[in-house]
Amino acid sequence: MEEEGQETAEFIAALGPKTAIAPSTPDDEKVESANRKKGALYMISDASGSMKLSVVAPSSPFKQAMLSPEECYILDNGGDKNIFVWKGPRANMSERKAAMSAGQKFIKEKNYSSKCRLQVLPAGAETILFKQFFIDWKDKDETTGPSQAHVIGRIAKVEQVPFDASSLHTNKAMAAQHGMVDDGKGKFEIWRVENGELVPVDSASYGHFYGGDCYLILYKYKTGQIIYTWQGLKATQDELAASAFLTVKLDDSMGGSPVQVRVTQGQEPPHLMSLFQGRPMIIHLGGTSRKGGQTQSGNTRLFHIRQSTSHMTRAVEVEVCASKLNTNDAFVLKSPSGVFVWRGVGASDDEMEAAKHVVGFLGGSATHVAEGKEPAAFWSSLNGKKAYQDCKTLQNVIRAPRLFGCSNKSGRLIIEEVPGDFTQSDLATDDVMILDTWGQLFLWIGKEANAQERTGAPKLAREYLDSDPTGRKGLPITTIKQGAEPPIFTGWFHAWDTKMWETDPYDRIRARF
Known part of the structure; x- marks a missing residue:
């Protein structure tokens, strides 16, 4: 236990402070900082006899040569949508098998939100989004690397790339932002985790998910495979652990070639939903789909x-x-x-x-x-x-709403955007959140937010509006407290759960690792 505690302490020390964007820097510095791709690269190694994490590069852009084929790595893009774990083709078995758990521990220690998605990438199956962090990335037989991602500096100017399935193969920026490796028309199988084993789901039930279950979805397309590990919010701790173990087992059975993506209920990526080809994902309230165990x-x-x-x-x-x-x-x-x-x-x-x-x-x-x-x-x-x-x-929603978190965990008050489609679970109970619906601006005060966050967030919200080039200076700001949310606020969230905070959502998220 003492050795394990020492290893955990070393792991935490290697992480360093959570990557953040400070809103108070001068305009020129703010633009320069935001246009530089955030992130850090870490190496996972057991060369000393115990699994350790060491910093390879504290910030991107990286060079492809930094990835040794004999090691595994974690690429952190600053708490954005994805944490990547890259597995070298000649890394030893213990390192390769520890890759998923190392990535999960990383997310936990960084205190990233449930929006953060873990992707395990074997060499040769790197996604476009992963490659964008490397200035000289070249695939086999490729003569030029991928272009740099374009990031707008001010938070009021962030652009979203619209989704267009017809341009999947030509628009790399769209494919990267939405995580689309193809149009979802490949072959796939779905299993439910039951008593530590995988039980095939009847194809007639594909697209139906129960909050009390965990599922594995194996998707095969022309150039690779993906294992999606879907975890219901009401799943037991045993099933959550079993789903992680069975993911590694399935990956091993396929020679370690699939990309692994852990998905929490409500955070399904577009590509996973595209598998059902126009039919909606139907998520049942709690319960389970297992035979003889269904909730009435x-x-x-x-x-x-x-x-x-x-x-x-x-x-x-x-x-x-x-x-x-x-x-x-x-x-x-x-x-x-x-x-x-x-x-x-x-x-x-x-x-x-x-x-x-x-x-x-x-x-x-x-x-x-x-x-x-x-x-x-x-x-x-x-x-x-x-x-x-x-x-x-x-x-009359014309522009997608945006959600930001205000926190001083790093020692100073900073503001960070929750990327993509947000959910109720992204409201951190120990922070102040800003919800921008363009016609209204809301300040949501978490019950555990400290005094500095409560007093500083309104000033940041006002600066955000005053600096908006679309001219929203003077727009009223509505302050709302956790547990007393009116319909004008809850309506912006899909399937709002009034019982969500009977148990802190972050406690549930952390319990998954």
């Missing part, structure tokens, strides 16, 4: 359907309550009174198409209900009419 479904069920910024749709089962409705989305309600498809004013045609798949699963003939024209039976099935998110701002 209630007589009344409600599914919240939303399209992400990458144009993929999820149908997430939520608590049956009228306050869960959202003017920007579609919902499917099944009750003894019948099946209703409710269309909010801002719901898209794609969301309505996804609703058809949910109805097909639930069975029965659906009654379509337009917002504002609901029959009495609809409200009765929801236990009465209640206030929900119905503001006009949400109905």
